[in-house]
Amino acid sequence: MAIRFVRVVVIWLLVLATLWVTEPYLSALWFSASAPRTVTPRGSLADSEQATIALFKNVSPSVVHVFARAAPTDSLFSDEGVVQSGSGIIWDAAGHVITNNHVINGTAQIGVRLTSGEFVAARVVGTAPNYDLAVLQLERPTSPLRPIAVGRSADLQVGQSAFAIGNPYGLEQTLTSGIVSALRRRLPMTAAQEVKGMIQTDAAINPGNSGGPLLDSSGRLIGVNSVIISGSGASAGIGFAIPVDIVNRVAAQLIRTGHVPEPGIGVVAAKQDEATSLGIDGVVIVRTLPDSPAAKAGLEGATADGVIRDVITGANGKPIHSMSELASTLDDVGVGNQVSLTVDRGGQTRSVKVTVGDISQLDQG
Incomplete structure (x- = not known):
């Protein structure tokens, strides 16, 4: 009886071992998808997905690829020199394209690829380096142009x-x-x-x-x-x-x-870290540009032997710590308007009225 029980157990163990060894082969034989799988219906896209898809379809024709090269060649895509590229936005039906100034800065040949695949030569209408913006003009495009819809940034909210x-x-x-x-x-x-x-x-x-x-x-x-x-x-x-x-x-x-005025008063200032190392909090005037608003208002730069004369410490009642803060204030005031500067000279503080000018028109020499 015991011998018979042992035989039954051994047989079952052999069967289980055989099944364990052959299981991968049997699974591959019985369950492999040797024919194309049946597609599972998915239903409608979510509202948010549909909105994003519609957004891309509507706006993408207004977005172009901008190519630029420093030296002109027969083909913008030749092996001569490096081609830099970026993106651009079709601004109006006349073929103006907005892009960053740094995309085309220092280049002599510019081309734009439209979403239709058409490649169009472009020229620079004007640049505004202080805003990193440039406007290009497409040269005789044959494809229809779709200007982008313009919104507002003043009412944006964090999280949208x-x-x-x-x-x-x-x-x-x-x-x-x-x-x-x-x-x-x-x-x-x-x-x-x-x-x-x-x-x-x-x-x-x-x-x-x-x-x-x-x-x-x-x-x-x-x-x-x-x-x-x-x-x-x-x-x-x-x-x-x-x-x-x-x-x-x-x-x-x-x-x-073709030009954006650059509000300023025409001063060359010391670097902020240099002023800080001297213990000065403000804009140290190194020199004033000839015929500039600053020169006409009597502001003076450092002397030939390096003696500091005027330091701008405030504008329109607000403290000024750096040249970028002064430039921001002058931008708010605008070209042709007056700004009241607080100026320190030799420990004496005074107020100086200066008319903001377009310093891009001044001789920078």
Whole structure:
């Protein structure tokens, strides 16, 4: 009896072992999808997905790819020299395109690829380096142009949705999304000029997105993507866009005159760290430009032997600590209007009225 029980147990163990060894082969034989799988119906897209799809379809024809080369050649895509690229926005039916100044700065040949695939030569209408903006004119495009819908940036709120369309790393017509992360950021564009009210977003922005649109959930332009902050140079969730209210004003002036006045008083200032090392809190005037508003108002730069004469410590009753703060105040005052400066000379403080001028028209020598 015991021997029979042992035999039964051994047989069952052999059967189980055989099944364990052959199971993968049997599964592959019986369950493999050797024919195309049946598609599972998915139902309707979510409302938010449909809205995003519609946004991209409506706006993407207004976004172009901008190419620029320092030296002109027979073909913009020849092997001669480096071609830099970015994004652009169709601004009006006349063929004006908005992009960043740094996308085309220092270049001699510019081309634009439309969403239709057409490649069109372009020329510079005007630039505003202090705002990192430029306006291009397309040369005889044959494809229909769709100007972008323009919104407002003054009423934006932190937390609302934001969408970016551009050409990161040359990958055309790329859509990313996020939110408005912060408002009223101040970022330097030049050594003495910063743009106020910059929009911060976590929508992925990478090299090549520069000059492309930042959009609200209605597909309206709320900013022009310009800057990222990243240790690697790639998106780190901190991107910045120039507010559309500034873009609207600057673009109109560039199209009308090719020039945007640069409010200033015509002073060359010492670097802020140099002033700090001397224990001075304010704008140290190194020299005044010839025939500038500052020179006409009697402000003086340092003497030939390095003796500091005038230091600007306030403007219109507010303290001034740096040249960028002074430039921001002068931008608010506007060309042709007066600003009241608080000036320190040799320990004596006085108030000086200066008429703000367009310093881009002054001799910088």
